[in-house]
Amino acid sequence: MKLPENGRQPSEVLSALDEMRANDARWRDGRTFSLVYYGGDELLTLLHDAFFKFFSENALNPMAFPSLRRMETEVLSMVADLLHGPDCVGSMTTGGTESILMAVKTAREFAANTRGISRPEMILPDSVHPAFHKAAHYFNVKPVVVPVGEDYRADVAAMRAAITPNTILLVGSAPSYPQGVVDPIPEIAALAEEHGLLCHVDACLGGMLLPFFVKLGQRLPAFDFAVPGVTSMSCDLHKYGYAAKGASTVLYRSRALRRHQFVVYTDWSGGLYGSPSMTGTRAGGPIGAAWAVLNYLGESGYLRMARQTLDTVQALVAGVRAIPGLAVMGEPDMSVFSFATTDASDIYRVGDEMDTRGWHLDRQQRPPSLHMMITAAHTGLAPQILADLAAATEVARAAGPATSGAAAMYGMMGSLPDRTMVREFVLDFMDGLDR
Ligand SMILES: Cc1ncc(COP(=O)(O)O)c(C=O)c1O
The missing domain is CATH 3.90.1150.10 (Aspartate Aminotransferase, domain 1)
Structure with a gap:
């Protein structure tokens, strides 16, 4: 197909888009069980409106758009508070995968700089999301996969046995995608502390739902920054936060740790360059929509x-x-x-x-x-x-x-x-x- 020689009318283009959607999954009717998190039409309209207010803005330069900086800070503060980490810091990212990539990259840099580890390994219960394998692949961190127990939860004894002098990070999920169980985070985090390792909790799925299940009286083991030894967490807003797609958070217990996430290049003729996460240009829409939904739902x-x-x-x-x-x-x-x-x-x-x-x-x-x-x-x-x-x-x-x-x-x-x-x-x- 070639670029059309002459452009078409907006109405024509939009109806062609509608035609293309005819066979897409019917998420509004609850017919799909992942991919779309739909919280009703009023919420959806708000997301659209908020998204389009910041449709053109770019969070790459936080000085140009103080609105985006403020919203990102407020979103991160609200999520950190829900996850019992009021002093935690972090970044908004485009999704769970980017948050996980950042946590692994940060752990790698931290271990290289503080322990001189050049062949890093991370210990992954078999049930963790493939984003950790993507991170392993991109950042050259060896994934050491250990089986889960019969209850499908991380087997902490197996994780202990897998620790080597090159281990930098232990991972647990809250909950895991395949069976929806929360790993024994207090035990994993204690093991990490005992060996001076970092511990990441992947709460991409649960970060915006488990805190409310607890408030509703569900009995759940602690899974967040309330657990000593948990050093970072990923929590998606575009899942149970019901935000627009392209919104997740990665949080760290300390600024000193988050510093290892950033990339800075000082010798470019185009100027000093600093980027917090994977992408260069950072879309404003998902940040605006995430801020809007958190404030709308409360x-x-x-x-x-x-x-x-x-x-x-x-x-x-x-x-x-x-x-x-x-x-x-x-x-x-x-x-x-x-x-x-x-x-x-x-x-x-x-x-x-x-x-x-x-x-x-x-x-x-x-x-x-x-x-x-x-x-x-x-x-x-x-x-x-x-x-x-x-x-x-x-x-x-x-x-x-x-x-x-x-x-x-x-x-x-x-x-x-x-x-x-x-x-x-x-x-x-x-x-x-x-x-
Ligand atoms: C537990 C868990 N972690 C991470 C992710 C990755 O999130 P994303 O698809 O937003 O990159 C998912 C996605 O389903 C998940 O279930």
């Missing part, structure tokens, strides 16, 4: 949405447990859980059957399972989801293992012992998506 708004989410997830977890042939994996702590079949029937076929009923659940492997991430957008949908899930499970049981289609493909990919073949398959798939 504590009472987040509590209300947390209550709705908690009610829905409790109904769903109990309902899935009651469906013969399905089992919830572990004891999920928040709003994220996964389930597998307990007999020989194919869980991926259950997923395909749910697709045909309009519910798009994410597929998982090791072991094969389906994943649900519940938000306020799913309020009131539990009975309908459970009825369809019971029917889908029945169909899958009668049908036996899939021999063709998506279910068969997932099954085959999950069971291939040679992971390089799977890697090549995924690379080919990505390569074929666009040019």
